[in-house]
Every structure is written in C-alpha cells, then in structure tokens.
Amino acid sequence: MQNKPEQPKAAKTDAPKPNSGKGKAAPTLNIKSASRPHSAPNRALAADAGLQVMSPFRQQVLALLNEIAEQAATPTIDLFKQLILLLQRGAHTPKAANANIGVLIDLLRDHPMLADKLCLYLLTLIARYRQVSLYTDMGILADNSFFAEFYGLIGYRLLPPAPDDKDLVYVFYRLFSSSATRQWIELVDTQNWLRLSLLLHVPDGQESIMNSLRxxxxxxxxxxxxxISGTGLHREMMEAFPQPADDPQAFIELTYEVREFANAYETSVLAANDAPLPQHPADPSQILVLVEQIERLVQNIRRRIHKTGVTVRGTNRMVRLEQSVERLELLIMLLSERPNAERRALIELMHTLYEGAYRQISVRYLLASNTALLSRKVTDNASKVGEHYISTDKRGYRKMYKKAALGGVLIGIMATIKILGSKLALSLFGTAFMNSMIYGLGFVLIHIIGGTVATKQPAMTAAAIASTISETSGRKATQLAKLAELVVDIMRTQFIAILGNISIAMPLALLISVVWYYGFGTPIIGYGKADHLLHDLNPFTSLAIFHAAIAGVYLYISGLIAGYYDNLAVHNKIGARIRHHPWLNRHLSTIRVEKFASFIEQNLGAIMSNFIFGVCLGSTATIGTILGLPLDIRHIAFASANFSHGLFNIYTNTGVMPDLGLIFVSFLGVVLIGLVNLLVSFSLALLTALRARNVKVFEWKNLLDMVATHFITQPLDFFLPRKEPMKYALIDADGRIIYDDEPVERKAAEQKNKPSAKTEAQHTPSSAATSTTADTPAQKLTPLEVEQKKQELKEKAAEKQAAKQAAQQAAEQSGQTKPDTDTASKLPK
Known part of the structure; x- marks a missing residue:
C-alpha cells in the first residue's frame, strides 16, 4: 500500500497513457505502450507533459520485462538469458553494473505486476526441471582424482556431452557458465541483490509451485x-579423530535428525492444509548443533595433521566435507520462517551455484584448485624436524652461518669432483647419472652432517608463512603486516646462508686448484674449460639468468617433495614400522633400531628432497641436449666455486692474470645467479602458502608494498639481525612451527574457566600469594597465549586512553580542568 502514491508518477515517467488526465492508467496498457519505445505519439505526449523520456537501455529492459510477463506461464531459458545479457551490456565496472541492476530494480518497484510476473516466470522455469543435483553437486568439490577430472574436461572440450535438458544443472550452464556473466554478478553489490529479492513476491494462488520447490x-x-555422514565415517577420517570413541556420533545422528526434520516439515508446512489438527513446526536447531560439532571436528583434525599426516585425497575429502556442511546450512536457512535469513541464504546460494557452473567446465580452475589442495597439504603438515630456514635473532643468525659454511665445504669439493668427471668419456646417460649422483648424494651428506644449501626453500618456509596468515588469527591486514616482517626475516636468513656457502666454497675451490697445480705440476683444467666456466657466469653473453631461474624452480619443488615425504612418514607410520620390522630386530640391537627409526622418521623428507633435487640439477643439461634445447642450471654455491676454478686456471694456463673487466662481470654473474635463485624459489613458496590460505591477488600487491617500504626505510634488516627480534605466535626462535593441536572446544572451555588475574588477587591473601609464588614455579604461557595477552593489554590500554581523553575534553568544556599541580589526581586509586 505504501507504493500506491508512487505508481502514477512512475507510469507518467515510463510510458504515459494518452488522454490520462491524472496519470492513473491500467498496468496492462502501460506495458503495451512500453513495448513500443520508439513510438512517435509516446514521445510527443511525454514532451507535452514535460516529462523526461526514458533512456534506450531503460526502454529495452522494460520491453523485455513485458515479454517475460506475457510468457510467465510458458517460460523459456533463452528469454531470461536475454535479460541477463542485456543487464551485462557495458557493465565492466562496479558503478556500471550497479547502475544497470538499479534500472531493473526501479522498474520492478514502479510496476509491481511486472515483479510478480518475473517471480512467477522464474518459479515456473525452475519447477520444470530436476533440482536436487543442482543443490547437492554444483559448487562442491567432486570425489574424483585430478587426472579423472582433467581427462573429463578435455573430453568435454573436444566432444561436448549431450545436454540433459531435464535437469536444472543444464539451465545454470546455459545461464552462468560464461566468464563475462560471472564477472558481472561479482561486480553487483550484495545490497542490490537484496533490494531485488525484496521486490519478488510469489503471486497468490501459486503456493503449489513453492511447495514443489521446498x-x-x-x-x-x-x-x-x-x-556428510558417509564422508565423516570414512576410514581415513576416523583414524584422524582426536577421540575415536565419541566423535563419529555427530555424523551418525545427523541423518536421523535430518529425517525427523524432513518428516516434521512435510506435515507442518507442505501438507499443512490437509492436516486434521495443527502440527508442531519443524525445528532445525538440533541439526545446526550437530553441524557445529562437525565443523569443530574438522578443525580439530586439521590441527592434528602434523601428527597424523594426510593424503591429497584426504585433503580433498575434508574440503568436500566443509563445502557440503556449508551447503546444508544454506538449504536449511532457505526453509526457515525468517524472511531476511531466507533472502540472504538465497543470495549466497546463488553466488555459490553460479561459481560452480563456471568452474565445473574450467580447466584453469581445475589446475588452480588442485594446486591449492597440494599447497594446503604441504603447508598443513610441514617438516617437524627437517630443515629450518628462518632465524629471528642473533643466535639463529650465527647458527645459520655455521651451517651454511659447513655446507660450503662439501659444495667446494662437489664442484671439483664434477669438473674432474667432465673429463671422462661417457654417454649422455652416463654423464647424467654421474652428475646426478654427485649432486644428490652430496646434498644428502650435507644434510646429514648438519649443513645447509643456500636458497633452498623447504616445506617449512611455506608452512611458516601459512601459519602467519592463518584464517583464524585476525584481520587480513594485520596478518599481512606480520607476514611482511616474516619475509624480512626469511630474506635475512637466506642472505647469511648464501654468504656462508660462498665464503667457504670460493676459497676452498681456489685452494684445491692451487694445491693441484703445485702438487701435480699441471692445472686441474685446461684453458678452454676454464674459459667456458667463466663464460657460463656472464649474465650478458650467456643464459646464466635463465638457467638460474630453472634452478630456482627445482629449489622450490624440492620443498614440496620434502613436505610430501614428511607427510608420508607420518601418515604411513614409517617410524613405527621400522621399529617393529622383524629382520631389523633380529640383526640389530633395540637401541640401534630405535635410532634408525627415529632418524628416518624425522629426516625422510629432507633426504628425499635433497636427493631428488640433486638428480634434477644433474640431469637437466643432458635432457636439454637430447631435446635440442638450451637447458641447464646455475646455482650460486657452485657458481662461486666455478668462479675460483676458472680465474686461477686461466692464469695457470696463460701465465697472465685475467683482466678486471672479466673478473667483475663474472662476479656480477655469481651475484645475479644467487638473486634469481632466491627470488624464484621464495616467490613460489610464498605463492604456495598464499594460495593455500585463499589470499587474493590485490593483497599480494599490498604485501609487496609493505616489504618494499621496509627495505627503503630499514634496509639493514634484510642483512643483519634486528636489535629487537620479531616475535611470532606460531614460530619459535629457532624457526620451528609451534603446533597447537589442542581440541577447539577444550581450549575454549579452558579460556572460559580460567580466572583472571584480578579475580585471583581479590580472593587470595597477600601472604598466601607470596608463598605460592615462592614455592610453586609460574606456569609458562605458550607463545600464542603470550601474543593474545599482549593484544588484550593493548586493547585495554587504548580503551583507557580514549576514556581519559574523553574525560579531559568534557572537563575542559565545563571549565573544570584541574591544574598540573594537583598531586591527588596523580595518586593511585
């Protein structure tokens, strides 16, 4: 009734009826006249009435709504798609998209009959198709392997399947599978979708259609x-339950409660008119309680992944379980009796469904989603012991240098062995095998003796980044600021690792060449080989930078391999299997079996990643030769050793020292190789962690801006330890992840039941408190609790400061400001 005064005005503006003195016209006549937007009489009447002529876009939308109203009883997909395409026209920015949808909203508000007809059109169209698969499958991860999905999409592109024109999924593919439609829907504000939903009402006498949809x-x-019950009761899921005896109960009871709710809903809502007596309303509260328990259970499983391990299929299963639970909640809200909740659930469901319609046939999304799953698996279960490449204080900084220097000793020896091996007349396979063993076994030996290879990005790096931007640790802006500080610490650690490698590898390689020359009387390599070594370092006349980028990719992949095998060792209980191996227990003592099992359990990921990394480095050049491609690798540690070998042996073969230009260009090549190694490997590790935590692209730019600003304002932090080390909630001083695997509900209960310090002080006598403090050691807080306490104190201090300023302003306004000499005001209360 509130819209009645506005309707005549709208009728005059949009399509005035001839000879209408007061502008009150029948809606049908308005629609018919609107269907002829270019009619000369209409334009003349509008001009005579002093009204503004509708824009061409508004005329087209109104004409299309008129056509939809005429075909409301026999709807078609094509006509509604025309409306969607019309609203997309020119809507490439949020302003344009919202302006277009605003035209539709204004027309439906001014013409309620058109809104009712549009609603009837949509309901009738939906009711003609099977709907269940749309609600249960669209937008939910499929239970297929990557290759099965990939081959299916390739087949879809080459030979599209025959459309199932009886299923609502087919309708969504027709309407929302294009990227342009997806972009347009994302540009429209949620508030406009809510305004549109408020205008669409089910016409009287159409309750049967609504009951069919319900x-x-x-x-x-x-x-x-x-x-959900089947997924939750899967064997792999049940093995990961923190309390196997109790936790499956929520999955078991869910189906029973849903069946009870369905029966109650059918009798109280769907069949309410036929019921002889009033029925009790269907109450979904018990289902929502079980859903909350299931969500907490999934959180607890994720918190224990570092102990239980996880497979890619297991990660897929947990993501699918979370998506199914969210969809179940949305569908239950659609059946609620709260209009606002229904509308918001409908809008969220529509966004999820159109995203699913686009993604289900997108090869790019398939690759991106599986990469995110792999990223999630690697970051959720990082190396527990393995390699650690993050130092936050001076002690860790010095420790990293010592480890890198130890690695530099073996790198200098490995580079020399590889140079000597190049003199052997071997086949292509023999050359690749020899180089792979030199690199692979050498890297494994470096790890076993406690050394470090610079620029190598283990799974620990991605996991540390992911822990900093955890979804449950606050606002994204705060997380990115903390992540920027972590990036600075990682860069500084990598710098000292590079310095440790080359500070030992370069002089050691030079020493080996000198000893060889004066010991055997001949250079270790000829002039041609020495010149070739230096040419390979020239960043201007060789592919050194490109080859360094290839090595950077291998450095990153080695981190993924480490995460995979660390996870494999935990998930398959490799340590326990070794401890109970019959043959080992017969031939070795219990202590040796235990040491061997512990070593493999803790270092399997690092050993396999180092060995496979070495195989990749050693075989790339041979593969390039076979394929006829200029493929090779350059790593800063070996480049620095080759730099020393090349310079000295040019001198020993010619008797003339190389000129300064050659020395400078070669050393510049070494520096650039190290920079590219680090940037490529770390960027990929950072990308892995950000993808696993669903950080948007524009937030990456914010992160880069923060890091660049830090480098401009405090450049020494990238090379030397800070005076005050940065503290992280989930990373200790040695760069290890602090895993918080306590169940969510138990932690919440402890936080709730824990008395505050103020309460304890009020209820505890001072003498008793003193004796307790003297006799009992204080309970040590975890770093996460320390950060939470600090945040609480900061918030309280900010509140006090704001209250104090407000009080001072009020006092100043009332003229009651106290002088600074008022000593009483400074005394504690």
Missing part, C-alpha cells in the same frame, strides 16, 4: 546429510 530442497538436505 520439497526438492528438502530432498537435497537429506542427500547432503547422508553424504
């Missing part, structure tokens, strides 16, 4: 409940 949603809820 019945399909109810069936989808039942299907989802069974799928």
């Amino acid at each position: 019945a399909n949603i109810l069936r989808a809820i039942i299907v989802l409940a069974h799928r």
